[in-house]
Amino acid sequence: MGEFQPRIVVFACNWCSYAGADLAGASRMQYPPTTRVIRVMCSGRVTPGFILEAFRLGADGVLVTGCHPGDCHYISGNQNAVATVEKTAQLLRLLGIETGRLRLEWISAAEGARFARIMTEFTDQIRALGQSPLGNSHRGELDTVGIGEHIGCET
Amino acid sequence: MRDVLVVGGGIAGIQASLDLAEMGIQVHLVERLPSIGGRMAQLDKTFPTNDCSTCILSPKMNDCARHPNITLHTYAEVTALAGSAGDFTATVHEHPRYVDEAKCTGCGECAQKCPTKVPDAFDMGLRQRKAIYLYFPQAIPQVMTIDPDHCIYLQRGKCGVCIKTCQAEAIDFEQTAREVTLRVGAVVVSVGFDFFDPRGLTQFGYERCPNVITALEYERLISASGPTGGHLLRPSDGQPARQIGFIQCVGSRDVRYQAFCSSVCCMHSSKQAVLACEHDPEATSYVFYADFRASGKGFREYVARAEREYGVHYVRSRVARVTEDEANNPVIHYEDADTSRPARRAVDLAVLATSLIPRPDTARLAQVLGIEVDSNGFVKTEPLTPVDTTRPGVFAAGCCRGPSDIPESVVQASAAAARAASWLVD
């Protein structure tokens, strides 16, 4: 299998960071294939539940990205993201997961190069940390109800 | 007639088009360049919010492209306007792109292979593009354009590597120019502005000194998507510029050139000074000004923050000339208004805030549209009818009627839309 390939989940907001990611592509900027992007409308949509579920299932790193403060398309949604990441970092500490595995970054739609650079840097950072302490223990449990899902609200 | 023609696809033209379209009116938006977006697409950030310019512009551009009531005519110009308010006939000349808009997906593979490099006007010549190009990455329409002046195939009949590369078979060298006739009820003019060329003012050293640049060149350098990836590197040696001098009113408030004030430069230089420090905390900026204009919403607070938090030095002064030392550092010679004494400061980079002037083709376009320009060459309007031109049914918005900042242009655009819509009432 060779070198450890980190598994990194990235949440990107439609208006800024997802657009920045697209710009990195249009500019043909290369970065490691370690990230899987989940598009949300606003970084404020990300909940601690989503982040914890990712770590529970063995993510080695989670990156929450959104618009720079003051630029949020929904005015203040990205402030929610700040609160969420701070809260979740505290929980991660309790769970024995290094807080360096969770990161919040502001990336604008014009910052393709920055997106590529952050993907590369974060990958290197996670490589240095190694595999998540939760490892592979919960993989394969795809059908169980996890932290991120509220019971009963989905029709 | 119930349609409206909008001439010029920068932010003013885009706003006017969207407002009209949302009122249920059919809009023909004609833009001279291959893409709409105008000057805002060239800016990194906008004052006083320091919003990323592309980020706030792109959604509006996309809305324009998708709106069922808006037809874009890019890479096109208006060549005639006959008739009168309520019933105009406009002739639009569409240049051939030599690329089939219906087939091209804007993927850019052709540009990767094209052998010809051309100075990129979007990047103020600081970078090169290919003979087949996308005006900028978020261009709307997302369609390539072939520059007939530099394309080897069109000039000499050789090459054609783009044809081989394009899997969508979108290259079409047989394309010819098209004349389109539009019947419209009203017209909105929003063709924007140009920057005064400082080469004539030799005392500022624009041609002489490699590290004397214009504000728009600075903007491209500091843009994340620009030629240096957002790093403020000196043209002479590629070293980071840490001491930056902004010289205001170059060409403005000068009876020899432009007697008027260009309105936005005090603020855009402040913004550029702040951005220098944001990119590099070691950077220090000096703004050399005679009078300072910052009366827009939030402007005075922005300037105060620039001084307080970003260490920008505002020097009330009169700049006499710019020389250069052996290390290509521009040396700014000025009279300090507070001490009434001559002084000088060496910087790594000097940025000239030049006048906002009418585009060179504004006079010709004004003739075509049958409207007057004022003594400064801007589209003529009156204070109490601020978006009406001298021809009934033709309205003006944005910098083509005088130097304006972005919110002013946007407001004028909506106003022009309101006025234009009035002419469509039966």
Add this chain to the structure above:
Amino acid sequence: MSDRPRVGVFVCHCGSNIAGHVDVAAVAEYARSLPGVVFVQRNMYTCSDAGLTEIKTAITDQGLERVVVAACTPRTHEPLFRGACREAGMNPYLFEFVNIRDQCSWVHMREPQAATRKAQDLVRMGVAKACLLQPLEEQEVPVEPAALVVGGGMIGMTAALNLANRGFDVKLVEREPELGGLLLRLDKLYPTQDDALPLVEARIAEVRRNPRIEGFTDSMLNEVKGFVGNYEVVVKDHEGRLSSFTVGAIIVATGARVFIPEGLYGYDGQRVITQLELEKRFKEREIDADRVVMIQCVGARIPERPYCSRICCTTAIKNALEIKAHRPSAEVYILYRDTETQGTRYEAYYTRAREAGIQFIRYSPERPPEVSAKRVVVYDELLGAKLGIPYDLVVLSTPLVACDGASELAQMLKVPVDEHGFFLEAHVKLRPLDFATDGVFVAGTARWPSHLEETITQAYGAAARAATILSKDHVTSSGVVAWVNEYLCRGCGACVEVCEFGASSLVQVSPGVEVARVNPVMCKGCGACASVCPTGAMTAMHFTDAQVTAMVRAALSSESMS
């Protein structure tokens, strides 16, 4: 055993953009193996006419219930494919886009195997979400083609006339007994030096003549309920009589007030007066001053009020020129900190003032002028010397400040004001006349001190913005909005507080029981409310907890990343 919907996956080659770096065949093959996927097709260019036709055909022929396209980016192409689904009779929100070009093939060009693996993972994530997508409805709400304009000054009247002339009914509410606003109190206008009154009177006459405008003078807003397209308004006149009506849009044009500089520079309203008081004297023809000293920035650009009021330099010039016009031998001094005479017109105006012999003296806030009984003493920064100027009249240029009642009005309309009390627009650059709350707009000095030329422009601008709503029979919400499961809601109000657009509110469903309800027309679909909801009652449709979680799981399933 499948309660999974029938999913069709279309994998795009995008010429060689994707196919050149990703094994499209392998991605398609993999898609076939995913639970729920019943149909897979590869396209050269899925966005082409041919590609769109293939999607529509497959929906019909294969009975597809979900469509996943793996191609470029949803930011440009999602509407196109949603449109194709709609045309084939499928709810457009049952479509999911997977980005395997801009965020895959283009950025991993030298690692085709890893890129292919990533594309497969992304498709698995997209299919997982698609299986959980629900058909969403776009709500239509009818629009009342009428507008409320609050404030019957020049700007309110201009906006009202533009809308009325376009066929909309306008209710114009003015709290003073007469229309006209601040312009009634001005003598001249700049830069033309024309009389102000004829302009205002002409506009008032136009308004009175217009059958579509109903004016309510000596009246104030009592209550405003509802939302864009359907505002229910109650107006109360000075005798307490109520009138109610429904409008589709609201324009705020309530103007501003001139700051009275009590305690500054010896202000006494007699020999030391404001510019507005000077204009009153002009109108009453009571000027016999031979030496006039005007002081700029009185009560402005100071810590309590750091802003520049924009119009005072030009107002001072206007009044100075007026004095010179009546008494050419009069000496007029303008003591300034900066000359706010931007642009083409006002720079020329400044030049004109100097040519008329008006003296401009720059002072610094560290050494402000001192007004004694007979003289104004000022340190001339340019000259570097102190000057003593004997005077007959001192005129103080004071800023415009928020008018009385602005914050109450703001609360009634649920719109914000800034720290100076001026109404705060949705976005200072690109939405300067809108509020974040749909359907409410602002123009004039209620927003910020501006020249008459600018406020007139804003009046037309706000009218255009209002017309974009009023021109429609109905406003349509996106399907991607939030929705409350009222059984789970305990009425905590967290969603109401976090929503910037006023889309969520608490309603009483039974005595003592409140739940949140989202107005889909006002909701922008950001999902902030769903994130803060403590019970899970709030659902962000199309980005539900289950859908996002399914993507997280799919991203990390044991099959991924070898």
